Amino acid sequence: MFGEISERQQQVIDTAPGVLTVDLSALAANYRLLCQRAGAARVAGVVKADAYGLGAMRVAPALHAAGCRDFFVAQFAEALALKPALGADAQLYVLNGLQPGAEPACAEAGIVPVLNSLEQIDNWSRVARTHESGLPALLQFDTGMSRLGLSPEDAVALAAAPERLAGVRVLGVMSHLACADDPLNAQNADQLTAMRHVAQGFPGAALSFANSGGIFLGKDYQGALVRPGIALYGGAPTPSRPNPMQPVVRLDVRVIQTRTVPAGTRIGYGGVHVTRGECRLATLASGYADGLPRSLSDRGAAYAGAIRLPIVGRVSMDSLTIDITALPPGALGLGSLVELIGPHQTLDALARDAGTISYEILTGLGTRFHRVYR
Numbered sequence: 001m002f003g004e005i006s007e008r009q010q011q012v013i014d015t016a017p018g019v020l021t022v023d024l025s026a027l028a029a030n031y032r033l034l035c036q037r038a039g040a041a042r043v044a045g046v047v048k049a050d051a052y053g054l055g056a057m058r059v060a061p062a063l064h065a066a067g068c069r070d071f072f073v074a075q076f077a078e079a080l081a082l083k084p085a086l087g088a089d090a091q092l093y094v095l096n097g098l099q100p101g102a103e104p105a106c107a108e109a110g111i112v113p114v115l116n117s118l119e120q121i122d123n124w125s126r127v128a129r130t131h132e133s134g135l136p137a138l139l140q141f142d143t144g145m146s147r148l149g150l151s152p153e154d155a156v157a158l159a160a161a162p163e164r165l166a167g168v169r170v171l172g173v174m175s176h177l178a179c180a181d182d183p184l185n186a187q188n189a190d191q192l193t194a195m196r197h198v199a200q201g202f203p204g205a206a207l208s209f210a211n212s213g214g215i216f217l218g219k220d221y222q223g224a225l226v227r228p229g230i231a232l233y234g235g236a237p238t239p240s241r242p243n244p245m246q247p248v249v250r251l252d253v254r255v256i257q258t259r260t261v262p263a264g265t266r267i268g269y270g271g272v273h274v275t276r277g278e279c280r281l282a283t284l285a286s287g288y289a290d291g292l293p294r295s296l297s298d299r300g301a302a303y304a305g306a307i308r309l310p311i312v313g314r315v316s317m318d319s320l321t322i323d324i325t326a327l328p329p330g331a332l333g334l335g336s337l338v339e340l341i342g343p344h345q346t347l348d349a350l351a352r353d354a355g356t357i358s359y360e361i362l363t364g365l366g367t368r369f370h371r372v373y374r
């Protein structure tokens with residue numbers, strides 16, 4: 001894969017509409033930083049949705065090489081696809097649990113489901129009882145997000161009928177924080193109290209509670225196994241504070257046309273942007289089909305070095321337009337690259353301009369960019 005690049009291949013790279021660079025050494029550094037911050041807890045890698053769009057087949061082995069042995073995906077099919085890329089010492093967990101009927105295949109693959117309901121517990125136990133040494137699982141409890149996991153009533157029902165877990169080796173008890181990215185939100189402490197209540201029903205069980213933000217809420221939240229996703233990929237775990245993570249993603253997009261227009265010129269669909277003075281424009285080769293949201297219309301910017309080049313007019317499907325008047329004439333031309341995510345514009349800054357979060361930007365980045373793994 002890293003062998004000689006033919007001249008033709010190099011031409012394809014040089015003419016791709018954009019270049020998405022994933023820095024695997026920054027990813028590994030982020031993993032190590034999270035290990036430090038997590039104290040005694042083991043640090044898993046959350047690699048659902050193709051490792052937040054960055055390519056699970058590259059990201060997960062890089063995390064494994066950095067020492068990670070626990071990998072969370074959302075769906076069973078994701079776990080099956082990833083399994084061959086990881087060593088036999090790696091453990092894959094399925095956050096969404098299993099659809100009825102998937103249990104035998106999951107057991108055979110040695111993949112660990114997160115059981116989110118009494119129904120999923122019953123289904124897994126039915127298969128687990130036919131295995132001599134049982135089958136492993138994590139149990140998830142809802143501590144205040146109302147998304148996945150056993151309700152407090154389910155927990156009472158389970159405590160009253162522990163035989164429902166026959167054959168199930170409970171590797172740990174988990175829950176998920178709704179507001180971990182906001183340390184001041186009182187819901188964090190409420191969920192911690194609820195989690196401690198759940199834990200009393202499983203003395204000695206390993207607890208897993210914290211996502212990226214949760215790790216930075218401190219020791220109380222860390223338990224035995226933490227589950228960071230976005231922080232591994234360079235996103236801010238606590239957006240209101242300085243981001244301690246290294247950037248992992250860089251996105252450069254190519255210029256496909258430039259022009260000079262007089263004052264009063266309309267730009268793009270709907271003609272919503274009208275130039276106030278003469279300006280120079282560059283059209284870039286990517287649009288909302290590549291994951292640059294339409295909400296960036298007339299908001300946000302690209303960068304040429306440190307120079308900010310505002311997005312003007314509406315973002316199109318395959319292109320967008322920037323104002324390059326701040327640059328010397330001729331500085332950008334057909335084939336030039338400008339930065340959308342990189343040293344001058346963080347992932348979080350682009351997401352903020354788009355009115356969304358880093359997660360949605362990453363998972364939306366399209367397949368038409370040339371991808372480089374470093």
Ligand SMILES: *Cc1c(COP(=O)(O)O)cnc(C)c1O
Binds near residue numbers: 095
């Ligand atoms: C996605 C997810 C994570 C990772 O969250 P980040 O905020 O990206 O760190 C952890 N746990 C669960 C249950 C999740 O769904």
